Amino acid sequence: MTTRNSRIGAILRTSTAFTLAVGVSVFAPGTTSVVAQEAETVKVGFVTFLSGGAAGPFGVPARNAAELMIEAINGGTIPNQYSEPGFAGFMIDPVFVDENSKQKTADFQRLVQRDEVDMVVGYISSGSCKAIAPEAEALEVLTVLFDCGTPQIFEEIVTEPRYTFRTGAHATMDNVAAALYLEHIGKDTNSIAGINQNYAWGQDSWRDFSASVAQLYPDSNVVTEQFPKIYAGQYGAEVSALLTNTPDVIHSSFWGGDMEAFIIQGAGRGIFERSSVVLTTGETAVHRLGPQMPDGTIIGARGPHGELAAESELNTWFREAYFDRFGTLPTYPSYKMAQALLGLKSAAELAGGVDRDALIDALAGLEWEGPSGMVSMALANGHQAIQGTAYGTYRYDADTNSATLVDVVHFNAECVNPPAGVNSIDWINGGFEGANCE
Known part of the structure; x- marks a missing residue:
């Protein structure tokens, strides 16, 4: 991958596994965080996969990134504008909960009512977020969704949000950019499959x-x-259908263990040789799979994260701090967890504390810098983030035991996200009206 210095380069040549990060934030309903003010702490619930098939590639790494960022925020060790300790001086006191539960709504309620958290940061699965967003509004709990991608959250489910935020762009960005990338590199796209x-x-x-x-x-x-x-794990029939139809391009938004299983099973039967395969979340598997990832695979990272992130002092700090703590480089779930926490920190500084309503007002429409660049809460009346993104093509060098993304193309946020007030599919079907791709 593109490296920041020789030390990071050495890491990339030897890394074969990774850990990720995920988060969601919630404030207790109808309160102004009295407990946090008295104790100078702010209690934050973190919900991510700590067991099951999504834990290894997504959930546990999400927790890892949360732990790293909590320690750094509390200690004031993040560079530049984030160097003041805490959330406007309030120290983060975390509570971790496993997203791999059949009682997600009840778990959320317990965090707020029994554990008395001031915030909750979490949720990877779009199914989880579809259940939690209405509950957050009903309980009047400030909730920051850090990862889950379905555009439905604010376009169909909670259309007038007050307490629910999402600090990462939704899936429309990923898929518009994927199509634009194919056009940019001149890929034959006479037939497609998914x-x-x-x-x-x-x-x-x-x-x-x-x-x-x-x-x-x-x-x-x-x-x-x-x-x-989801979590099927075996894709023999689906692979047969793809081989029979031999499309020019195969699209997949598989993530975590499902994606890795598809790569291994599909590569073994020649899918990646017969078709160009676009993996919109593929960046998480680059180091985990190494040479098992077929050359030529088109890789996305749900934003300009991980190996697609631009150089910056904040990005260099994050990558080095993450590797020093966990022995592997951060991938996009790690970046998105860090992004959510830095957004909350920025809002707290603007609000002058962690009062729920003041924090909501500060976070709505906010812009801040994360390890992968600028984030803007530009959609859903300031409750939904947009960000630029990038795609690249996978190459593996057996001589150096290193993976590389080549032919990387970056797209600015206004090119691949719908304008405010326009639903995603209407914007696409209308010919991307208003998109600025300069």
């Missing part, structure tokens, strides 16, 4: 990608659409 998980994230991702391709390549045909269950 293999995506059969729930909101996979359905919305395929919808937006196929609609974007239809705008850019009007003569392109969809030859097959595969929607296996």
